[in-house]
Amino acid sequence: xxxxxxxxxxxLRRDILVLxxxxxxxTLPVIVLFAGNDYSVHEMTGSLYFATMEDIYIVFxxxxxxxxxxxxxxxxxxxTINYELMSGHRRASVYWSxxxxxxxxxxxxxxxxxxxPIGYMTLANGLGNSVAISDMVLRLSLIGLVTFxxxxxxxxxxxxxxxxxxxxxxxxxxxxxxxxxxxxSEDSFEEGNWANYLSGLAKVLxxxxxxxxxxxxxxxxxxxxxxxxxxxSSLVCITVYLVIGCVAFVRKDRD
Amino acid sequence: xxxxxxxxxxMTKQYGKQKALDDVSFSVKEGSIVGLIGPNxxxxxxxxxxxxxxxxxNDGSLSMFGASDTKGFNLARTRSSFMIETPYAKANLSAxxxxxxxxxxxxxxxxxxxxxMLDFVGLSDAGKKAVRKFSLGMKQRLGIANALLxxxxxxxxxxxxxxxxxxGIVEVREMLKKLNKEQKTTIVxxxxxxxxxxxxxxxxxxxxxxxxxxxxSAEELAAEASEYYHIDTDDNEKASVILTxxxxxxxxxxxxDGSLRIYEGLDRIREISKAxxxxxxxxxxxxxxxxxxxxxxxxxxxxxxxxxxxx
Numbered sequence: 001x002x003x004x005x006x007x008x009x010x011x012l013r014r015d016i017l018v019l020x021x022x023x024x025x026x027t028l029p030v031i032v033l034f035a036g037n038d039y040s041v042h043e044m045t046g047s048l049y050f051a052t053m054e055d056i057y058i059v060f061x062x063x064x065x066x067x068x069x070x071x072x073x074x075x076x077x078x079x080t081i082n083y084e085l086m087s088g089h090r091r092a093s094v095y096w097s098x099x100x101x102x103x104x105x106x107x108x109x110x111x112x113x114x115x116x117p118i119g120y121m122t123l124a125n126g127l128g129n130s131v132a133i134s135d136m137v138l139r140l141s142l143i144g145l146v147t148f149x150x151x152x153x154x155x156x157x158x159x160x161x162x163x164x165x166x167x168x169x170x171x172x173x174x175x176x177x178x179x180x181x182x183x184x185s186e187d188s189f190e191e192g193n194w195a196n197y198l199s200g201l202a203k204v205l206x207x208x209x210x211x212x213x214x215x216x217x218x219x220x221x222x223x224x225x226x227x228x229x230x231x232x233s234s235l236v237c238i239t240v241y242l243v244i245g246c247v248a249f250v251r252k253d254r255d
Numbered sequence: 256x257x258x259x260x261x262x263x264x265x266m267t268k269q270y271g272k273q274k275a276l277d278d279v280s281f282s283v284k285e286g287s288i289v290g291l292i293g294p295n296x297x298x299x300x301x302x303x304x305x306x307x308x309x310x311x312x313n314d315g316s317l318s319m320f321g322a323s324d325t326k327g328f329n330l331a332r333t334r335s336s337f338m339i340e341t342p343y344a345k346a347n348l349s350a351x352x353x354x355x356x357x358x359x360x361x362x363x364x365x366x367x368x369x370x371x372m373l374d375f376v377g378l379s380d381a382g383k384k385a386v387r388k389f390s391l392g393m394k395q396r397l398g399i400a401n402a403l404l405x406x407x408x409x410x411x412x413x414x415x416x417x418x419x420x421x422x423g424i425v426e427v428r429e430m431l432k433k434l435n436k437e438q439k440t441t442i443v444x445x446x447x448x449x450x451x452x453x454x455x456x457x458x459x460x461x462x463x464x465x466x467x468x469x470x471x472s473a474e475e476l477a478a479e480a481s482e483y484y485h486i487d488t489d490d491n492e493k494a495s496v497i498l499t500x501x502x503x504x505x506x507x508x509x510x511x512d513g514s515l516r517i518y519e520g521l522d523r524i525r526e527i528s529k530a531x532x533x534x535x536x537x538x539x540x541x542x543x544x545x546x547x548x549x550x551x552x553x554x555x556x557x558x559x560x561x562x563x564x565x566x
Binding site: 004086087 | 304307308309310311325328329330331332333335336337339340343344345346347348352355356357359360361362401405
């Protein structure tokens with residue numbers, strides 16, 4: 001398993017699309033910060049950035065789509081994955097190795113890139129008091145967990161389709177369609193809207209959306225029910241997606 | 256008696272409604288070079304994929320290195336290498352990077368093995384050139400290097416000389432012979448170039464429509480090989496009548512191009528020439544040949560085809 005992880009990492013480090021995606025994730029939030037924000041860069045604190053930049057997650061969603069699809073389907077598309085199976089590795093090991101690499105490359109790297117601008121702004125202008133730190137940590141943790149759910153969903157699709165291109169396209173369409181369902185339901189992306197649990201993206205947008213209660217002051221507190229439901233729904237979805245992917249990978253013939 | 260390294264019994268594989276393998280049974284002896292011979296879609300690649308663990312059979316049993324369960328197969332596959340269909344490679348990586356990826360994946364500790372294999376297959380000059388810019392022959396060489404990386408005891412090669420230039424074909428043939436002779440590597444190989452297989456294989460398995468139609472060793476093939484006269488004339492139909500009526504030669508085969516093969520009266524060349532001349536037929540070709548692997552294969556496939564039609 002360790003050898004497969006090293007081997008997949010070796011390839012990903014040399015993939016132009018992967019490197020461009022990571023570069024885009026690091027630079028785009030900075031561009032958005034300068035180009036399209038209600039607040040000037042000088043007044044943007046770390047917490048204010050976190051409270052007002054919910055739309056940037058769409059960029060990270062694209063990055064997750066690309067990275068998770070690449071991790072799970074690139075070797076299947078050119079059939080180099082067959083070498084791993086023919087070398088005597090257990091099918092389950094080959095699958096779970098890719099899932100581990102997929103989570104590291106998509107969720108961890110995306111999470112770091114998501115938090116980097118908060119770090120820059122904190123270094124430049126301080127953390128500020130737009131959002132309470134405890135609420136910010138809780139929300140970031142939940143966003144991270146839901147991101148795992150989104151990545152698991154994409155990796156399931158990538159494993160079944162065996163093509164990064166198709167997986168990115170279908171993943172994007174499915175995520176957007178389900179999110180639109182949430183959007184059309186009453187109080188879209190509002191806290192506690194049951195429809196948001198259907199879509200990982202809708203849930204993230206809900207968690208990244210705050211009520212402004214004063215000038216540059218936001219209420220980021222979450223009810224216990226929302227926290228528990230978010231954790232439970234995410235864990236259930238992650239398990240279901242990964243098990244479906246595993247069954248498809250282990251039981252189906254390779255072409 | 257040699258031990259069997261691979262044993263397949265009553266194997267059946269179905270893709271949807273199409274039967275790719277139908278009750279296939281054969282074994283591969285340790286140290287042998289087995290040629291899998293059959294037309295496209297005969298089931299050769301499916302057999303190799305089952306051995307490689309890419310495809311699951313619907314029925315039947317497989318034994319590799321004495322193992323017949325999943326755990327045992329995985330262990331057996333660490334002692335084997337496979338090159339199935341076109342050689343798989345990362346198009347954006349160089350030959351060296353592709354081999355390095357494979358080395359890491361297989362857990363081979365010696366880093367020098369990569370350069371050694373590149374030298375061995377003549378790809379050390381390819382440098383940083385991406386595989387996407389490789390010719391088919393170069394890709395084929397990379398596939399062979401990949402297959403040799405782990406010093407396997409069993410090699411399963413699907414069309415390994417496809418796309419190679421004549422020099423490359425000879426090199427691969429000699430390399431496989433050397434591996435077989437010096438390292439006792441057992442080889443299962445398929446190719447459409449039957450003349451090459453006949454120079455390499457110790458055993459042959461003929462397969463058609465997913466069924467084994469014949470298995471024989473190189474010695475058995477040599478014993479089966481019969482001589483014949485190949486005759487082409489300006490009027491082959493008339494020539495056939497003359498040979499039958501005048502010389503009582505019964506075993507005459509008309510080939511697709513109209514020319515004839517005579518399997519009887521091989522010591523009567525003077526009489527044959529004279530009878531044709533006196534009958535007013537001018538021979539344009541008259542040569543004595545031996546039935547080779549290609550002929551044997553064609554006869555077998557044709558024979559099975561006729562039997563199927565009769566049924």
